[in-house]
Amino acid sequence: MSVSNLSVSQQRAVIDLFRRIAPIADELGELFAAHGHELAVVGGSVRDVFLGRIGNDLDLTTDARPERVLEIVKGWADSIWTIGIDFGTVGLRKNNWVLEITTYRSESYDPKSRKPEVIYGETLEADLERRDFAINAMAVRLPKHEFVDPYGGLTDLAAKVLRTPGTPEQSFDDDPLRMLRAARFASQLGFTVEPSVVAAMTAMADRIEIVSAERIRDELDKLICGEHPREGLALLSDTGLAAHVLPELPKLRLEIDEHHRHKDVYEHTLIVLEQAIALEAAGPDRVLRWAALLHDIGKPKTRRFEDAGRVSFHHHEVVGAQMTKKRLTELRFPKDVVADVSRLVELHLRFHGYGTGEWTDSAVRRYVRDAGHLVERLHKLTRADCTTRNKRKAEALSRTYDDLEQRIARLADEEELAKMRPELDGNEIQEVLGVGPGPIIGSAYKFLLEMRLDQGIVGKEAARQALTLWSKSQNLPPAP
Template identity: 55%
Template sequence: MAVLSVMDTAAAAVERLDRLAATPRVAKLALAFQKAGHELALVGGPVRDAFLGRPVNDLDFTTSASPDQILEIVVPIAEAHWEVGRAFGTIAARVDGETVEITTYRSDVYDGETRKPEVEFGDTLEGDLIRRDFTVNSMALRLPEKVLVDPSGGVEDLLAGILATPGSAEDSFRDDPLRMMRAARFTSQLGFQVSADVQTAMTERASTLEIVSVERVTDELSKLLKTDDPVPGIRLLVATGIAELVLPELPAMILEADEHHHHKDVYEHSLTVLTQAIGYEKERHPGTPPDLTLRIASLLHDIGKPTTRRLEPGGVVTFHHHDLVGAKMAKRRLKELRFDNDTIAAVYRLIELHLRFFGYTEGGWTDSAVRRYVRDAGDQLERLHMLTRADVTTRNRRKADHLAFAYDDLEDRIAVLREQEELDSLRPDLDGDAIQRILGIKPSREVGEAYRYLLELRTEEGPLGEDEATNRLKAWWDARHQQPGAGGEPADPVA
């Protein structure tokens, strides 16, 4: 049965590769390079995915032609082309409405000291394939002959679900240390296991990742988190010590259990929350791109626990304020990894607020408390819904059901208030211009204070209406200026 399975898989892959090679854009490229006297091969991911039966989205080619020669061949048959990767031997082009990338045979390596590889062009397809990261990515289809080239046994490793390097794993990771993180990503993306020598080399050479630019590391980490199941890759990063360099907060969550086991394993809990958040993400927004912000927040939501852990009298373990501490820690880490400001701000807010809901289960919230929850979450409310639900990992079914029902109730109340009060655009009944006109003051700090006072009223009591808001504002202003040391006389009236 195993032989038949392998044969069936190979036959299906050949059929898919034949169909791919026959598509107009691939056939057009193959003929153009052949006429120019240069080799061309479909390489890497597309060939691998043909064996796995996965959709082929990106077409990568490799060629004996130099970057200048690639341009001479491609420009006449392309609707557009880009030379941003020219220094690395890569030319991108749009052919028949699809983007392709064509790269000169390469054999570049790191020198072990700088953060950028030395770009060297090769002269054979086999030489190019052997220098690639993993055997399953080191297969190519020669065009237009449609001959499979597999110098390092990629087909066998692919069918066995093994991630191995074409040569020595140590040499491969010396050539480009980022390949160690790529191994973690492919573990999750393909559902493969790394070979024993790959894991050993990752462990021994983890520190060499420091020579790789932060941007490349962050990009690879993001790709891992965007896979359908990032957990196996994350476990591999932690097990090999790479996480100590990239996200040291992760292994720090593997707390030693106290003798009474009075707290959960924070690391395992966080991985479960990540998995459950991805489930909610797919359930609520099927077919949309992975939500990197939600996934980062889910993974890091409890990173403040190791710092705030306290053993109280009676053996009770507490983590007071771990939400606020964790939000600050996440902000620092994401800044170091050079994530964009919007992502950093969103993750900070989600971690800061992830415990807020649990107060809802302790006693019914007033409408003002619900409004405050929505106001504080802002545009992160939908993500906060998913994170908070995912944060319930108890095995106690009764407790889990109670929390789920409570959150259902909270979302229902938010929906009702949203319909009644335009909750998503929570603003005072009077704007800044009205405040200045009513109080007879110019733009100043006091206008902001008045605005915040009215916003607090709006949050606590709901819409007041313009007349009532005006009366309350005047009463607040009079009381404020009757208090000793309240700031003296009002500013001059607007002329």
């Protein structure tokens, strides 16, 4: 199909693409042609053109084998990397462009293997057939700018539908991760998934077990950071995939939350996630979003039926934090992400002890100290966790949290609250106690920190006097 066969708006999109990437694409296409090989812009790079999203990354495909690609681009590219060469991909940089060139291929999984077997192909059309969805199975040949769309990807883009080029069963059997990609694209693009694809995902959900934790993590992370995570998460739950990759999520569907204001904790969780997203200041905050998604996963394990028909979930935040740490660790998330998300889950109920402002300044200081660098995220998570339909109650909670934030700001201005350190440092503590480094210095530091939390800034002299009295209670020898 030539560009002239497209609609006027589609022609403009393709023309705009090549206006931006020329002379890079044409130059590279002519280089490959001179060496007797084909080259085409492919996949997401073409899809995003029609969605009005053009970045500085390009995906390309060729009939040349990886070793041949290296020979062709040597001397042309500014830099080259081969981290993906085992899977047929050569990466390179030219000016401000990052290009990935992948040999025509088809890949499939052995039923007992976690790693795909890469088989090189011979034609562009065959390569497009093995791609995950029709919207990613479009290409533009270089250097002639011939548009190739054998599986109706452009039609699916207009309809906002996800459909596989071939049968979904064959596609998911070749690479089970594509089932998670369907949910990820539903989140990122807001597209619906064609019913036969949903049916195949449901029937083949257990096939996802052979995929590595790292690949699953990457798809889940992209899903939750998409514009429509509810759609992606619902698809995972409805098809049974969540039971294999994030089992805590569907389990929430069976639990009624303690306020009896929502159908179940599952629905409450999705609302909290959406409300947390609405509070983001600058783009997706993965830590906040994961904390919102997992904040109540401890409820199923802690549910108790009380008198008068009440339901309680005592200490679900503690249990939930432990479960969060276990799940994110198993998914191979970085340690700092695991720690931060788990800590937010643990702290998400702390505000409810504030009542109508009964906390002392000491309690406010402890709240900030315990949250540490997560305090702003904790503010957002706590606000997002209010999903009551009672407008008066919601407004009261909002005002109360406004009051807490104002108190935190006031104390921060007065006391440099964010630093939250004792008024004496380690050297000064040693001087007062008349001892060298050792365990007693750590104990003294904790004592002074607790004093700072309880009393605020009292001055160095008062801190020294208090430390001297404390040392006597510890039966320490007096300072010389």
